[in-house]
Amino acid sequence: MKLKKMLCAALSTVMAVGLLASCGGGEMQMDVSKLTGPKAYDEQIELKIPVYDRGMQGQADVDNNYWTKYVQENFGDKYNIKMTFVPITRKDDVTVFNELLAAGEQPDILFSYDYPTMVSYYSRGAFQPIDEEVLKLYAPTFYEKTKDLQEYAKVEDQLYFLTATRPLAYNWVTLIRTDWLEKAGLSMPTNQEEYVNALKKFKELKLGGENTIPATESLYNAYFPNYEYRPYPMSEEDNAMYSDITVASLTYEPTKEKLKYMNMLYNEGLISPEWYLDKDGNQKQADFVSGKAGVFGFYLSQNPPVLQTLMENCPDAKVAVLDAGASFPEGTPPAGRSDWPFGMVSGISVDCEHPEAVLMYFEWLSQEENLFVMQNGIENVTYTMDGDIPVLVDNYTGEERLNYNSNKDMWCLVTEGKDYGSDEKNLAVQKKTYAPAGFEDLIQQSYDVYKETEEYKYTDFLFNTSIESLSTYGETLKSKWEVIQVDLINCKPEEFDAKYEAACKEYLDAGYQAVLDEKAEAYAAMK
Amino acid sequence: MKVKEKTEGKIKAKTGKNGFMYYLKRDWQLYILLLFPLVFALVFKFLPLLGLSVAFLDYDVVGGFERAKFIGFDAFIEIFKMKDFYIALRNTIMLNGLDLIVGFPAPIILAILLNEIRNKYFKRVTQTVLYLPHFLSWVIIAGIFYQLLSPSTGYVNVLIQRYGGESIPFLTEKWHWLVSYCLIGVWQSMGWGTIIYLAAITGINGDLYEAATVDGAGRWRKIWYITLPCIRSTIVVMLIMSLGRILGISFERPYTLDNPLVRDFSDVISTFVYRVGLQSHRYNIATAVGLFQSVVGLIFVFASDKFAKLMGEDGII
Known part of the structure; x- marks a missing residue:
C-alpha cells in the first residue's frame, strides 16, 4: 500500500514539473528609438539561419562547409555574430519547422516558397512584425531591391515578410x-x-x-x-x-x-x-x-x-x-x-532577440559583391570569366566547391536566381548554367516560347x-x-x-x- | 517473557507479516536494482502519457500548451463524424484480421517443419535465409515487389504473358492487392516469427518423443500429440498479444504498398492519422485516434485473456 502511495506521489510530482516546463517563453519587440544602425555587437550574439538540406549525394554538410565558414568569416566576425545554420529537410520542411517550433528551438527566421504556408505560420503567431524604418536602416540594399514586392511582404497592412526577388528562369x-x-x-x-x-x-x-x-x-x-x-x-x-x-x-x-x-x-x-x-x-x-x-x-x-x-x-x-x-x-x-514575382518568403521568428541582426545578414547577402561570390565562388577556381559572363567550372571537387545548385539554398533568402541586370545577359548565363553542352539552343527556344506566351x-x-x-x-x-x-x-x-x-x-x-x-x-x- | 517475545519475533518474520521497511532494510540492494527498470518505465512509458492531454486540448505547436484551450471531447466527436475514419477502421480490422488468419499460423507451421529437418547445417542455413527479409525496410520490400509485379513491365507478368497468360494486376486491383499484401507480409515476417516457437519446441522433453516412438507413433502423430500440445501455451500467449494489436497497424507496410488504385483498402488508421493529424498539423485529432486505438486494444487483450483462461490456459495477466 505504502509503495503505491509513494509511486503516486512521485508520479504526480513529475507530471506537475512536466506541465510547468512546457510553459514559458514570451514575445519580443524592437525598441526603435534605441537602434543605432548596423555595428558590431559588444558581446557575441548567435544568429540561427535555416538552410534546406536536400540530402544530395556527394555534397558537403549544408550546415558546415566552406561557404558557411565563408559567411562566418566575412559577415559574422565583422559584427561579432556567431552564425549557426540549421538544416531543414527539403521534402519535409513544414513538418521540420513545426517540430522546431514545438520544441521552442526554431531558428531566427522561418521561410517557405509557399505563400499560404507563411500566412498560416503568421496566423498562428509565429512571426514578429518588422518596422519599415528599421528595415531601411539596417538593410537599405535589400529594401531597395525588394520594395516592389511590398504588397506581398505585408499582411493586414503590417510588414511581416522578407520576400526575395525572382528573376525569370527559362529552364x-x-x-x-x-x-x-x-x-x-x-x-x-x-x-x-x-x-x-x-x-x-x-x-x-x-x-x-x-x-x-x-x-x-x-x-x-x-x-x-x-x-x-x-x-x-x-x-x-x-x-x-x-x-x-x-x-x-x-x-x-x-x-x-x-x-x-x-x-x-x-x-x-x-x-x-x-x-x-x-x-x-x-x-x-x-x-x-x-x-x-x-x-x-x-x-x-x-x-x-x-x-x-x-x-x-x-x-x-x-x-x-x-x-x-x-x-x-x-x-x-x-x-x-x-510564377509569383517573389521567390523565398521569410519571416522573423517571434522569439528572435536580435531582429536587426537578421536584417544585417539579408543586407550582406544582397550586396552585389557578396552575392556574386556566393553565387559563383572564387575566380579561376570555381568559375572563369567568359567575356563578362561567369562560367562555372564543371565538376570542380575541391574544398571551395559550391553547394548544390550554386549555393542557392544559402542565397535564396534574397533572390531566386542569378540576375545580371539585363534579359540578354541573364539568358546567356542560363544557357551556360542549365543546358548540357550542345543543347544551349533549347534554353533559347524556351525563352522564345516564354516571350510568345508571356502576355x-x-x-x-x-x-x-x-x-x-x-x-x-x-x-x-x-x-x-x-x-x-x-x-x-x-x-x-x-x-x-x-x-x-x-x-x-x-x-x-x-x-x-x-x-x-x-x-x-x-x-x-x-x- | 523475554524469550517469548524473541520467539514471537522470529515467528512473525517467518510468516511474513513484517512492515515494508523491514524488507527494504533486509533487501535494499535488490530494491536499488529494481529502481532502474522502474525509472525507465516511468520516464519512457508513463511520462509520455501526459501527452494524451493533447486529445482534449485545442493544441497547436506554435502556441504550445500555454495557449491551448480545453475542448473536451470535440476532437473525438469530429473523428467519429468522418467517413474516412470508418473506412480506415474497417481496413485496419480487415488487414489485421487477414494477417491473423494467414500470418499467424505460418510461423508455427514453419517452426514445426524446420524442427523436422534432420541435417543440422541445412536447418541452420534455411533458418537464417528465412530471417533475412525481416531486416529489410518496407520501403525496399515495396520497391522490389512493385518492380517484380508491375502489370506491363514486371518480371512476373512478362513471364506470364510469354507463356500465353493474361497479365495479373497483383498490386493494382484492390482484391488482388489484398492477397499480395498478406502474402508479402508472410514472406517478410514468417522466418522471424519462428524463433519463439523453435525455442518452445527445444524445451520439449525428448523422452516424450522416445516413448511415442516405442508406441509406434509416426511423425504426424508425434507432431499432433506431442509438439503441438507442448507449445500450446506459447501459441495462446502470442495470440493474445496479437489480438491486442488488432487496431494497431504499422505505418510503413500499408503506406509503401499503397497506390491510388487500391486506396479503398490501403487507407488504414496509421495512414489516416498521418494525413489528417500530422500532415495537417492537427495534433489533437492524431492523439485522439491514438487513444481510441489503445483503449480498443486494451479491451481486446482483456477479453482474449479471459477467453484463454476459460479454455484452461494461464493467460498473461
Whole structure:
C-alpha cells in the first residue's frame, strides 16, 4: 500500500514539473528609438539561419562547409555574430519547422516558397512584425531591391515578410522528339488536334519500339493545369476560387474538360500506361531517356544527364521545345500560370532577440559583391570569366566547391536566381548554367516560347488572409484527388460523366465545400 | 517473557507479516536494482502519457500548451463524424484480421517443419535465409515487389504473358492487392516469427518423443500429440498479444504498398492519422485516434485473456 502511495506521489510530482516546463517563453519587440544602425555587437550574439538540406549525394554538410565558414568569416566576425545554420529537410520542411517550433528551438527566421504556408505560420503567431524604418536602416540594399514586392511582404497592412526577388528562369521545357516528327512526315504541332494526331502517328509507326509511349505522364499532385479550357481572360473571382496549388479544383468545369481530354488520351493509349504508379516522375524520365517516349517535360539541367543519356541510347535522337499551343484547342490563347514575382518568403521568428541582426545578414547577402561570390565562388577556381559572363567550372571537387545548385539554398533568402541586370545577359548565363553542352539552343527556344506566351500568363489569386480550411483539409483532399484522377482518367469514356458526378460529391463532402465557402467569404471581404 | 517475545519475533518474520521497511532494510540492494527498470518505465512509458492531454486540448505547436484551450471531447466527436475514419477502421480490422488468419499460423507451421529437418547445417542455413527479409525496410520490400509485379513491365507478368497468360494486376486491383499484401507480409515476417516457437519446441522433453516412438507413433502423430500440445501455451500467449494489436497497424507496410488504385483498402488508421493529424498539423485529432486505438486494444487483450483462461490456459495477466 505504502509503495503505491509513494509511486503516486512521485508520479504526480513529475507530471506537475512536466506541465510547468512546457510553459514559458514570451514575445519580443524592437525598441526603435534605441537602434543605432548596423555595428558590431559588444558581446557575441548567435544568429540561427535555416538552410534546406536536400540530402544530395556527394555534397558537403549544408550546415558546415566552406561557404558557411565563408559567411562566418566575412559577415559574422565583422559584427561579432556567431552564425549557426540549421538544416531543414527539403521534402519535409513544414513538418521540420513545426517540430522546431514545438520544441521552442526554431531558428531566427522561418521561410517557405509557399505563400499560404507563411500566412498560416503568421496566423498562428509565429512571426514578429518588422518596422519599415528599421528595415531601411539596417538593410537599405535589400529594401531597395525588394520594395516592389511590398504588397506581398505585408499582411493586414503590417510588414511581416522578407520576400526575395525572382528573376525569370527559362529552364522548364517540354521536349518533343523532332526526329519522330520527321519520320511521321509532320511538322511541329501548334494546336491540340495536330498534337493528338502526332501522338497517334508515333504509336502507329512504333517509333519507340514495341511499347512506344507517345507522351509521358505521371500522377498529378494538387496542381492540375487546366488552362486549355479556362475562359480567357479569366474573371478575378474565378481565379480566386479555383486557381490553387494546394487543392485541385475538381468541381470547376475546365478541370472536368481537361480530365476528359486526358481520359481520351489514356484510352487511345497515347500516354504512359502506368502513369498512376509514377508518383515522383522517375518512370517517365526513364522511359524518355531509354528512347521509348516522344514527349517529356522537365527542368533542364546538366545533372541528371537526361539528354546526354538519351543521346547515348539513341544517337539519332533530335529534340525541340514543344510549341506552347500544342495542348490548346485551336483558337484558344496559350494561357498559363505565371510564377509569383517573389521567390523565398521569410519571416522573423517571434522569439528572435536580435531582429536587426537578421536584417544585417539579408543586407550582406544582397550586396552585389557578396552575392556574386556566393553565387559563383572564387575566380579561376570555381568559375572563369567568359567575356563578362561567369562560367562555372564543371565538376570542380575541391574544398571551395559550391553547394548544390550554386549555393542557392544559402542565397535564396534574397533572390531566386542569378540576375545580371539585363534579359540578354541573364539568358546567356542560363544557357551556360542549365543546358548540357550542345543543347544551349533549347534554353533559347524556351525563352522564345516564354516571350510568345508571356502576355497570356497570369498569377494565381493571392489572399491577404489565411484560408484555414486549406491546411485543415488539404491533405485529405490531396489523397482523394489522387484516387479520383486515376479513376476518371482510366475509366471507359462512357462511364466518365457518372463517375465525375459521384466524385464531385465525395470531394465536396470531404472538405472542398468548406474550402470554397471560406474562399468566397475571404474574397468578398477583400472587395 | 523475554524469550517469548524473541520467539514471537522470529515467528512473525517467518510468516511474513513484517512492515515494508523491514524488507527494504533486509533487501535494499535488490530494491536499488529494481529502481532502474522502474525509472525507465516511468520516464519512457508513463511520462509520455501526459501527452494524451493533447486529445482534449485545442493544441497547436506554435502556441504550445500555454495557449491551448480545453475542448473536451470535440476532437473525438469530429473523428467519429468522418467517413474516412470508418473506412480506415474497417481496413485496419480487415488487414489485421487477414494477417491473423494467414500470418499467424505460418510461423508455427514453419517452426514445426524446420524442427523436422534432420541435417543440422541445412536447418541452420534455411533458418537464417528465412530471417533475412525481416531486416529489410518496407520501403525496399515495396520497391522490389512493385518492380517484380508491375502489370506491363514486371518480371512476373512478362513471364506470364510469354507463356500465353493474361497479365495479373497483383498490386493494382484492390482484391488482388489484398492477397499480395498478406502474402508479402508472410514472406517478410514468417522466418522471424519462428524463433519463439523453435525455442518452445527445444524445451520439449525428448523422452516424450522416445516413448511415442516405442508406441509406434509416426511423425504426424508425434507432431499432433506431442509438439503441438507442448507449445500450446506459447501459441495462446502470442495470440493474445496479437489480438491486442488488432487496431494497431504499422505505418510503413500499408503506406509503401499503397497506390491510388487500391486506396479503398490501403487507407488504414496509421495512414489516416498521418494525413489528417500530422500532415495537417492537427495534433489533437492524431492523439485522439491514438487513444481510441489503445483503449480498443486494451479491451481486446482483456477479453482474449479471459477467453484463454476459460479454455484452461494461464493467460498473461
